[in-house]
Amino acid sequence: MNTLVQTEFTTSDALVKELIRAGVTQAFGIVSIHNMPIYDAILREGSIQLITARGESGAVNMADGYARATGKLGVVITSTGTGAGNAAGSLVEAWSAGVPVLHITGEVASPYLGTGRGYIHECKDQLSMMKGACKEAFRLRQPEQVVPLIRHAVSEASTAPVGPVTVEIPIDYQSAIIPEVMIESGDYAIKGKEIPLNINKGIVTKVTAARRPVIWAGGGVISSGSSNEVQALAELIGAAVITSQSGKGSIPEDHPLCIGHFAAHQPVRELLEKADLLISVGVRFRSNETAGWEVSVPKDHISIDIDCQAINRNYDVTHGLVGDAKSILKQLMEALSIQSITPDQNYINEVGSVRNQVRAALRETLGPYEAFVDGMRRLLPQDTILVRDVTVPANVWGSRLFDIYQPRTSIHASGGGIGQGLPTAIGAQIGQKDRKVVLMAGDGGFMVNVGEMATAVQEQLPLIIILFDDAGYGVLRNIQDAAYGRRVAVDLLSPDFVMLAKSMGFTAERVGSPEAFVSQLETAISYKGPSMIVVDMEAVGPMAKPFGGPPGAAKAFQPKKLGR
Known part of the structure; x- marks a missing residue:
């Protein structure tokens, strides 16, 4: 007798069929009494690989990392109440980063919703909690509507502004017998990709006339797959390219026009003040990347963004182009192709000087850690995916001096929450099994999801x-x-990380010098299993200049009177 056979078609079976239709091949999560029918349906169908996390928070981060590394939909399945609550913080990170994640969670049995009777795993208002953590959240109201609901949720997660979407399914609905239905429609539509009818002549004139243009490339460049177009535009008009954290890899960071993730550094701020045109592409202009929005931008500002609500949100825009960045940039390039454009070589030389200046100044602060970044970049393949948790080395040099050459090979915590790096890196590695994935983490954050x-x-x-x-x-x-x-409250008692890692099945070594680190990294690269290098920062020694946080961080905490 085949124990995997089930003769009746259920809500969970319909859910799994719809996930497969959406192209889902991996799902992350933790099995529970409030999602077991879904797990069983996945097992019986057999096409989706289930990755079992050790916590719901980590499971969401894995789906997030998978989506960022692959460009595909990340799927995570959690339990009700506390399980859904554990997922909330990581869903906030996916929302902050604009990552397409579908979060499927159980709910208490439908007759007990909102009764407060103490049904196991009951939450007072789980749907509102999920709405606060996600782009949107839905509850299945009728078992027979699971297919259109999941289809709508997948489309919503992938529609600008992209973000995580939760679907709640009460436990009694998951096993409900329903008719098997196929809803005929096209592929999942990603709304908001309309191409403008034309590029305004005024825009073409401004771009053509600009002598000191700057392109600010954000995460929208990566998600739209418009890296080639951004590079081509920069080369055509001779524009400096600065990036946000999320925009790293928009163009290769060894390109002479690429200044990189240095917008708040003084030489770049001065370059922006003297610029006569800014073209921003998919940029949120986060506070920590603009010194609390104190970085000045040119009066003439062309913003390209798929989210119409992004226009004028943080900086004034003179021309807003709303739609898919790749389509818009292609059309802009076509309009510019018939123009006579001669980039200013003196300005290009100045951009190269600023690029070298900010890198040299940052290197002077590193002390012994300069050899770390150089060793990593020399030994690791160019398509290595570098995941960074919130820690001093990652903030100072991992996000700026480790050159990124390709889109989707730089992942960081957009929302600034610590401890999400490990599961995010796991998700990235699941999605890109043939690539090297390297995590930079600090001991404090690492213990969150150890x-x-x-x-x-x-x-x-x-x-x-x-x-x-x-x-x-x-x-x-x-x-x-x-x-x-x-x-x-900042000094911590940590375990022996080498012993901990080995007990888990990692190979691990502790190093106390740049030379030992580079040697151990070379060994780890050749190893086929999971490995950890523990850097004893006391033995290595301090940086030449302490990291004081993002620009203006210390000032923000000084006592002050607030205006009424």
């Missing part, structure tokens, strides 16, 4: 973890030092 090391081992992933151990919350230490001259 249990996910077991997931990496169980899935036999060749993940490389570089753990910078300074026995505390290093970023906050430095901000407290700068703001108050004293510290509180």
Whole structure:
């Protein structure tokens, strides 16, 4: 007798069929009494690989990392109440980064919704909690409507502004017998990709006339697949290219026109003040990347964004082009192709000088860690996916001096939450099994989701973890030092990370010098399984200049009177 056969067609079966139609091949999560029918339907169907996380928070991060590394939909399945609540923080990260994630969660049995009777895993108002953490959240109201609801949720997650969407399915609905129906429609439509009818002549004139243009490339360049178009435009008009964190890899960072993720650094701020045109592509202009929006931008500002609500949100725009960046840039290039454009070579030389200046100035602050970044970039393949948790080395040089050459090979915590790096890296490695995935993390943040090391081992992933151990919350230490001259709640007692890693099934070594680090990294690259390099930051020694947090961070915490 085949125990996987089920003769009746259920809501869960319909859900699985719809996921497969959407192209889903992997799903992350934790099985529970409130999602077991869905898990069983996935098992019986057999096409979707299930990756079991050790916590719902980590499961969402894995789906997030998978989506960022592949460009596909990330799918995560969690339980009700506490399980859904555990997922909420990581869903906020996916929302902040604009990542297409479908979160499927159970709910209590439909007769008990909102009754407060103490049904197991009951939450007072789970749907509102999910709406607060996600782009949108829906509850299945009738089992027979599961197919159109999932189809709508997938489309919503992929529609500008892209973001995570939750679907709640009460547990009694999951096993409900329903008619098997096929809704005939085209492929999942991603709305908002309309191509403008034409590029305004005024825009063409401004671009053609600009002598000191700047392109600010954001995460929208990566998600729209418009990297080639951005590079071509920069080369055509001789524009400096600065990037947001999310926009790293928009063009190769060794390109002479690419200044990179240095917008708030003084030489770049001065370049922007003297610029006569800004073309921003898919940029949110986050506070921590613009020194609290104190970075000045040119009066003439052409904004290209698929989200119409992004226009004028943080900086004034003179010309807003709303739609798919790739389509718009192609049309802009066509309009410019008949123009006579001669880039200003003196300005191009100035851009190269600024590019070298900000990198050299940052290198002077690193002390012994300069050899770390150089060793990593020299040894790691160009298509390595670098995932960065919130930690001093990642913030200072991992996000700026480690050159990124391709889209979707730079992943960081957009929302600034610590501890999400490990599961995010696991998701990226699941999605890109043939690439090297390297995680930069600090000891404080790493302990948040440390249990996910077991997931990496169980899935036999060749993940490389570089753990910078300074026995505390290093970023906050430095901000407290700068703001108050004293510290509180930032010193931590950590385990022996090498012993911990080995007990989990990792190979691991502790290093205390740049030379030992580079040697151990070379060994880890050749190893086929998961590995960890623990960097003893006390033994390595301090940076030449302490990191005081993002520009203006210390100032923000000084006592001040607020206006009425």
